[in-house]
Amino acid sequence: MEHRIEKIKKQLHSQSYKLTPQREATVRVLLENEEDHLSAEDVYLLVKEKAPEIGLATVYRTLELLSELKVVDKINFGDGVSRYDLRKEGAEHFHHHLVCGECGSVEEIEDDLLEDVEKIVESDWGFKVKDHRLTFHGVCRKCQADSKTNTALSS
CATH class of the missing domain: 1.10.10.10 (Winged helix-like DNA-binding domain superfamily/Winged helix DNA-binding domain)
Structure with a gap:
């Protein structure tokens, strides 16, 4: 530290x-x-x-x-x-996040998933990208598994 x-x-x-x-x-x-x-x-x-x-x-x-x-x-x-x-x-860039809409958990993605997108934006639009952020909203693995378990139990 x-x-x-x-x-x-x-x-x-x-x-x-x-x-x-x-x-x-x-x-x-x-x-x-x-x-x-x-x-x-x-x-x-x-x-x-x-x-x-x-x-x-x-x-x-x-x-x-x-x-x-x-x-x-x-x-x-x-x-x-x-x-x-x-x-x-x-x-160099902000890292990306996965946000679960069910439990509110937030996971981080350290990989830079947007390098190719940045190049396209810079070449096609002449826009110099200094940073970017990407957040995916959805349902995490745990909540998906819990949902399957609850569905199976109620059947």
């Missing part, structure tokens, strides 16, 4: 920002809960456990700054809540 914090500190410094104690507390919470796609409120509640003096507005400002600097990606899975996802180390 310390290695990632040091890299984020360098990213901030390269843009003339400092990794203040408040920002570091926020980054640590994001790192400790990297798989969870936390909302700003979730981050705030976890930061408050470590540093009760940090306010909600500070956490919001920190998340917005980290988003602007592409340390985190701000995402919305269609439920009206912005969530924050740390960019993977060395990732």
Whole structure:
């Protein structure tokens, strides 16, 4: 974790920002809960456990700054809540997500599935792609299996 914090500190410094104690507390919470796609409120509640003096507005400002600097990606899975996802180390693009409409689970796809699509967009439309995001909405394996089990039981 310390290695990632040091890299984020360098990213901030390269843009003339400092990794203040408040920002570091926020980054640590994001790192400790990297798989969870936390909302700003979730981050705030976890930061408050470590540093009760940090306010909600500070956490919001920190998340917005980290988003602007592409340390985190701000995402919305269609439920009206912005969530924050740390960019993977060395990732050029946002990673993709599978969102289950039944149980709400979110799985990540690390592979860049859109390289060919980017090339087509750039060549055919003359549009320089800087980033992209892809979210699939559907039903996860577990919910599909549960549904089959329930259907079989009720037959």
